[in-house]
Amino acid sequence: MVQKQRYSLPAVCIVWQTAMIILFGVFIRYNEEADTHWVEHRHTKNISSDIENDFYYRYPSFQDVHVMIFVGFGFLMTFLKRYSFGAVGFNFLIAAFGLQWALLMQGWFHSLDYTDGKIKIGVENMINADFCVAGCLIAYGAVLGKVSAVQLLVMTLFGVTLFAVEEYIILNVIHARDAGGSMVIHTFGAYYGLSISWMLYRPNLDQSDRLHGSVYHSDVFAMIGTLFLWMFWPSFNSAITDHGDGQHRAAINTYLALAATVLTTVAISSLFQKHGKLDMVHIQNATLAGGVAVGTAAEFMLMPYGALIVGFCCGIISTLGYVYLSPFMEKYLKIQDTCGIHNLHAMPGVIGGIVGAITAASATESVYGVEGLINTFDFKEDFKDMVPSRQGGHQAAGLCVALCFAVGGGIAVGCILRLPIWGDPADDNCFDDETYWEVPDEEEDVPPILHYNNHMLYLTTVYWSCPLRLFSPQTNHTAPNCTILFLVLLSLYPYG
Amino acid sequence: MVQKQRYSLPAVCIVWQTAMIILFGVFIRYNEEADTHWVEHRHTKNISSDIENDFYYRYPSFQDVHVMIFVGFGFLMTFLKRYSFGAVGFNFLIAAFGLQWALLMQGWFHSLDYTDGKIKIGVENMINADFCVAGCLIAYGAVLGKVSAVQLLVMTLFGVTLFAVEEYIILNVIHARDAGGSMVIHTFGAYYGLSISWMLYRPNLDQSDRLHGSVYHSDVFAMIGTLFLWMFWPSFNSAITDHGDGQHRAAINTYLALAATVLTTVAISSLFQKHGKLDMVHIQNATLAGGVAVGTAAEFMLMPYGALIVGFCCGIISTLGYVYLSPFMEKYLKIQDTCGIHNLHAMPGVIGGIVGAITAASATESVYGVEGLINTFDFKEDFKDMVPSRQGGHQAAGLCVALCFAVGGGIAVGCILRLPIWGDPADDNCFDDETYWEVPDEEEDVPPILHYNNHMLYLTTVYWSCPLRLFSPQTNHTAPNCTILFLVLLSLYPYG
């Protein structure tokens, strides 16, 4: 199947990248905060200082999100013993393509300047592009090790397109709020990936069982991914919320939800594992569920204890999902979910949507303040007559839209990916970097020298200390055995 | 001992997390900068822009500190060949619990709003909670590999409690300044951990000697921890200092002190090692000592050369500590200090306290400026009559308080942890992830082993198919050798 990739992968990369250049040339320009006219814009808008450029509000969060996308998602998937190159490398490739396409797709919906037909981009667009890519990387988790790079690129192309439409409907048409993307990013991304994985079901995947697990150091690499996702999740959920209290509150809520998740994950992992031992799979994944589930409500007045409750529940549900649901889904629903994204993104995402709807519906002016309520839920312009209870309904509607787009889109894209033209690996070559990467030859490399030195020392010692051992079968390096053998041999000589 | 952990670890996690939810529900709310009333607060206080929310002053530093806590401390401890899961996983667990408890404990002392009895939290509380957790993670370094997860949680519960009281006394009652926590965090954390380790002395720990060392890649993992600690230390020391010049100066001083430490660490490591080779243990740890030691004085006018001098000395002292002091302490003082926190945190922490006292005592209005002196040392309200020389005395008093709390508290907590109910590992199971984690089976996976299995198959086949080969030592899988052997054997038979 690599032979098929031989020309298709370079072709897709070059052609699509060329298309991006042309589309960017036609459509994309800097927005007024990134353009050299900013200084004039400042005078016009009476902005007192350069620091009020949106760059300074959002750039640190952007960088954190960027780390989550490339190191977080990339390394989280390195847990397989022989698919670390594919995990981190293909993640890199599809994210780099996806963010360009996302800038265009999201730009057309959100940042189009109707005066000149150009999309004007700034730091917020970069964050949103990274968010959009996150959806596709979540989907990658379901099919990790079972698809080719070209399939991933196709999946990303359609994923980003669907995402942009779905996001526009949820945020602008339905006017749901979704700061951290529980619905827009996680629910969509996860069910999109699961639907694709369902379409690409491989009944004989057990032929790759030898590679479908971790080794000690690959689990440690995966923890790098886990921790960078976990640590920077407060930035993720607060990156595009309102300046000031909005970003501040979203960060606090996420910080707390994630902390609670860790404890319940550890509890359930230990409780449901034989001998009470902890399972690295749970620690690597389920500890993040709280960040997913608090996404929608992070900017609301969820209250610190509310965030803890969300995290508490999600740690339990997500870990139980790994223990019971994933095997069930593989066996009965024919969904092979390599990274368990159903437990980490799908269920917590849906919970996040529901928590968001409830929190929004129960918002009151006494808690939020008159101005605070308007700002938080953006009850302005077309929606200035909105009330919290109706907002709750809109939130729920948003969740449904995300689910429909994800499942519908996933099935459609899955059909496309089943075409036998994409060079996907054979059933007994899944989870194997050898298929798509030049893998260094492990056997020839490590220590021979160290071994050799030790070995020579050992040999000479044995040799000189025991001439008769020539006759003694050398079984292992414990001297006593050797001696006993010798004595036996000696005693036998007379018989000779 | 895992059997004991079977129910105790889940129970502790669930019960304590539930308690956190209840306590947060009763006590914790957002502060005015994270609350939706911020917009009204802005109008009242005449704050011109959202960017003056404390979030934008401190959030980037917070994220850096967060990385230090979870990746820095976590990975620094992965150096042991078979305790990387425990290092990074338990670090994760106790930090996630500790920060919640710290928000409460520190909140009661520092952020309680007496009008409604609620603790009002914002980004500064999150940083302080991470700081508080740092103390407990330092202590973890001393007992790494020798205690169970439940013991670590108990240690953290008491550690955070002691920390909050000690911090309140040092900073508020005594009015010492300690921006980077040389005394409050490092001295306290290190002696707390060392006292516990002393109480938990294991005379037969040498039974785990086979696991008490590093392998090549575990040392590289540990360097990830080292570098993230090293790089982000300027953020650590400047995270809660005064806005403006305070943060700026603290970052510069820390940056310089750490740079100097690296050079002297390398010098001493090479000088005192046989053959002049460098020791990874020193590079991983002693290079950080300068950051610890410059903590208290980082916000003072220590001057760039002052920071370099501090770093210079600490690199030497810390490395010598690893060479001479750690073996001495283990042999004669019965203190087994897995990570050498005495060299990395305890000694540099005390030095930091002393440097802080001297720098404070020698402060003058000509160097600091009138307003600068007042701002830097917070000579306001109750302390408006304070003078630098007296401040120096207060700093020294603060150091003593930290030491007393650490040693006293550590011994008390050590007594509790000696109770035979915590499921700690046996002497021959220390430093072994097998005890508490599902560890992937290394033997079945990577390639050479497959070869090995094949080889055995081959051997047995040959063995049984050819009785005469009893005489033929089967050494490797090259058929020619086998043939040669056979010929030799045949030629020998006549002698028989």
Add this chain to the structure above:
Amino acid sequence: MVQKQRYSLPAVCIVWQTAMIILFGVFIRYNEEADTHWVEHRHTKNISSDIENDFYYRYPSFQDVHVMIFVGFGFLMTFLKRYSFGAVGFNFLIAAFGLQWALLMQGWFHSLDYTDGKIKIGVENMINADFCVAGCLIAYGAVLGKVSAVQLLVMTLFGVTLFAVEEYIILNVIHARDAGGSMVIHTFGAYYGLSISWMLYRPNLDQSDRLHGSVYHSDVFAMIGTLFLWMFWPSFNSAITDHGDGQHRAAINTYLALAATVLTTVAISSLFQKHGKLDMVHIQNATLAGGVAVGTAAEFMLMPYGALIVGFCCGIISTLGYVYLSPFMEKYLKIQDTCGIHNLHAMPGVIGGIVGAITAASATESVYGVEGLINTFDFKEDFKDMVPSRQGGHQAAGLCVALCFAVGGGIAVGCILRLPIWGDPADDNCFDDETYWEVPDEEEDVPPILHYNNHMLYLTTVYWSCPLRLFSPQTNHTAPNCTILFLVLLSLYPYG
């Protein structure tokens, strides 16, 4: 050669660090934004808020750059199977020394306060010092594994000195703009390193061939370096650009250029590799070329599509460089370039300089705005009569200066490094951590596999050294087999 390092490395470290302390004592002070007089300065300059301290504009970028220097460059070089300690450890050492020396050298040229003869430092100086160090770390890439720590320190001492002079000439005398340092940092650093490598040519380097490659996990470690460089490059290129739109635009341009590079790198890597497989060396390195090449023009109105085009081309050129040029250079030009810095830094750096010159020359007031043009190109004071077309010429002149300093300086420093006093490794000891580091003994710890190899080696040795042992078939360590064999042997003795 370690023996030579025995005293030279400690001596160099201690003496140079002491010199730094003295020079810092004489020359370096805080600038007005980091000094306690900031509060007075604020009043004088009528600065409304602490947030307008340069610290808040640049500190997040500084930390990102700091990560690039220590984790990015350090881990990028860990790809060699047995030189990870040297890669990350020596990188750490020379960066820590270099930044101190850079603060002095750059300070004399750029931040000297003529009223009191002191260098006044702040966050921008720290960023510039890190930049300066980057040049030397790039050079390290060419000689990785072939020089001693002392040689690296010497190389850094001269490198920083040359850098500061070259930078002053390019930026201040010639008045070229170079935000991300395509010319000043990358072109200079790369050709400096290549010239040194040329001077230190080792005809018999193939004696170390066994260590001149990667293993699976070392390639994953290197990806950590790659990704942190890639992710934080927007911060690198925007760290010292103008406040406001300058930083904003530089970040966007770099973000886009890097994304495009990833796709073309993958395309070319797959196309030119046998079987269409991807090569980790390309993914690790060539994906970064776009960030280098967009450095100079990042702050200009390069336009988003312009950034994509730059990235597109550099991904292709850099990857082709790895495929064709590096082997050619080693064979015919006698330049051994361990990390391929010619492909990652030299060529993209030169391209960056050219792109910068073209972009500058074609700048117009209609695109930039009147004020924007002046701000972007700093057409002020001595250069207020400058026009874009002439600026283009100055940019090109800057590139030439960088090249001259690099090649000239590199050859001179190479001559110094050829002196037989530096303790460089023998030809058969290159790329080996054993030479300078205490390397943990792999044998006692990890998997049985290693033991297996060892054992087989032992058996073959014994086999050939002892003909009589033909009678003792000893293949593996299972005692039962051994016993059976013995019994058979015993039963055979009577025949003897």
